Amino acid sequence: MLWATAGVVTLGFLITLEIVARRYAGVPGPLTNQAREVIFAPKPGPLYGGMALMMVVLTWRQRFIAAGAAIGIDIVFVLVRWAADAEVPEGQYFGNGALWVMLGCAVIALTRRTGKERVLLLKGVGLGLLLVAGRKAGDTWLLITSKTRPMVLDQYVATADHALGNPSWAAGRILEAVGPVGTHVLDLVYAQLAVAAVVVALYQLRNVAAERRFPRHHLVRTFLVIGLLGPGIYMIFPVVGPIFAFGPGTSGTGGLQWAVADLWPHTPPPISLPHPVPYDGITPRNCMPSLHTAWATAIFIHSRKGPRLLRFAGAFWLVATLSATLGFGYHYGVDLVAGVVFSLTIEAALRSFDRGWDRSGIRLVAYGVMVFAALLVSYRFLPVRMAEHPWLAGPLLILALASVIYGYVRTTRAWEPKTAPVRKTEPQPELV
Secondary structure, three states: OHHHHHHHHHHHHHHHHHHHHHHHHOOOOHHHHHHHOOOOOOOHHHHHHHHHHHHHHOOHHHHHHHHHHHHHHHHHHHHHHHHHOOOOOOOOOOOHHHHHHHHHHHHHHHHHOOHHHHHHHHHHHHHHHHHHHHHHHHHHHHHHHHHHOOEEOHHHHHHHHHHHOOHHHHHHHHHHHHOHHHHHHHHHHHHOHHHHHHHHHHHHOOOHHHHOOOOOOOHHHHHHHHHHHHHHHHHHOOOOOHHHHOOOOOOOOOHHHOOOOOOOOOOOOOOOOOOOEEOOOOOOOOOOOOHHHHHHHHHHHHOOOOOHHHHHHHHHHHHHHHHHHHHOOOOOHHHHHHHHHHHHHHHHHHHHHHHOOOHHHHHHHHHHHHHHHHHHHHHHHOHHHHHHOHHHHHHHHHHHHHHHHHHHHHHHHHHOOOOOOOOOOOOOOOOO
16 A cells, blocks of 8 residues: 555656646657657666666566676667667667566566565555656756746855855865866766666665565665655755856856856855856756755765675765865855755654654654754754854854754664664583
């Protein structure tokens, strides 16, 4: 019933998003874009990532068959497009095979499986398709924010960021000094965040095929909930980011003609009374909170129980993502603080839901929500005071963040099952 309810709610959300996208943005929504990829050239990464997640419910023999079928179908599509001289976007030469395999497994589950085996296979297919649909829904959300929020609040956030010493400006100058090698590494990490999430999720779900059940909590759930709730905050607090509001922007965006001033990353913005400013209808208002930070935080948390290499990779991905979000000018420092609090609160809520709500779980989630709301209110209504008193406001921001981290670690450690110590047997005297 829980999975059925979740499926109905997800379908209703995607239908609503489809209607909103067509009405307010005049473009197809996530359902239409997903249906097109049955035939038209898709982005292969999300589809093959979704298929990899689906295959956690299959045996090794079934996995090889599914992978071979996907590759074979893609070869046929590539040859047909080549023969027809069809125009294909760069980097989108294949990927249909993974979608066909997932849809085929859904048909097999409904027609050839019964009982728990049918439910398990449908869960796997749903998990894979949900990852793909989540990516489509996120792209649609970003377009809606740019079309429905013409005014942005970057001046407020940039002013509040003085309390932390304008870290985006400092990181931007450091990245310039590092040179192209560091830039390429951080760009790769920033762009391939979903790949890191799939790797951690596959480790967590590695025993599903043997145990014939999913674990109660895993990274994919947190990832999807962050992506579902985050864009709602974008609508409430639209911000485009330092490189767009105070710099040259990037290709495909309004750039300098929409920027408040050309200041990033060499000249921090002056402290003045902020006000909303208009921006173009293309650039997403996806800055507050930083969902890349929230997702990287979730990857870090879920990698803690893995082997040493996975723990190291989770820590590296978090540090590199934070460096990239600041160094590329996509986020302000206060966005990152809000993103970490946002991620920890969602993670705490999901874990509390799994184990049953008790006083410690309710208290932790309520405290996280309160701190997150206080951060947004302070950025919106107290930015000048924060900028004028950085030695007070800055430590308070870090203290608020540290308190949420401490509360999460302390509470979740108490939730871990206690293992009784093995009692050592005392040597007994032998009869002579």
